[in-house]
Amino acid sequence: MASKKQFDITNRTFQMVFSAVMVGLATVLSVIPVVQLPFGGSVTLFSQVPIIAVSWILGIPWGLASGLAYAVLQIFVGGIGNFSYVQGMLAYIILVFADYLVPFTCLGFGGLFKRLIRNEYAAAVSGALLVSLIRFISHFVSGCTIWTEYAPDTVWSAVFAYSAAYNASYMVPEAIITAIGICAVVAIWNRLNKEQENQA
Secondary structure (H helix, E strand, O other): OOOOOOOOOOOHHHHHHHHHHHHHHHHHHHOOEEEEOOOOOEEEOOOOHHHHHHHHHHOHHHHHHHHHHHHHHHHHHHHHHHHHHOOOHHHHHHHHHHHHHHHHHHHHHHHOOOOOOOOHHHHHHHHHHHHHHHHHHHHHHHHHHOOHHHOOOOOHHHHHHHHHHHHHHHHHHHHHHHHHHHHHHHHHHHHHHHHHHHHO
């Protein structure tokens, strides 16, 4: 007689609980930076990984939903104060979308390559690098529009260079850490699945 499954990723209760736990974990990890930059942005200890894990395990729709919830929490946890540094409705819209909603929701695309690339670790790393690139581009746009006053010069070339360098300074190490973290998640998930199959 087959034993009861320890977890069933098609079960709606499991999906909701797992997603909620991962969003909470990502939020906690995001407020414990390894490196904090002076004008926003930080290198964290795997804060992107839980949302990518949801995408990898439950699929992209769940990943995007979890990413959106995480993005909203990011606004309230650390983003509210940033509204005092910008002025005008357009600046507020760019701040909300370019610094929060787009980059963090798009973490939900982390599992995009799961069925496109045969090697699971290559697929996981590709997904981690893709979402990190999307995050970088989104923050870069924000830096070139509403945070131009921090650039050393107001000419567009200087603004572009400053935004690219500043955002790359934390997103490159963040991408590397994320790639390592999601590979660990894939290894653990595969082991759990194998143990469950052996118990069946």
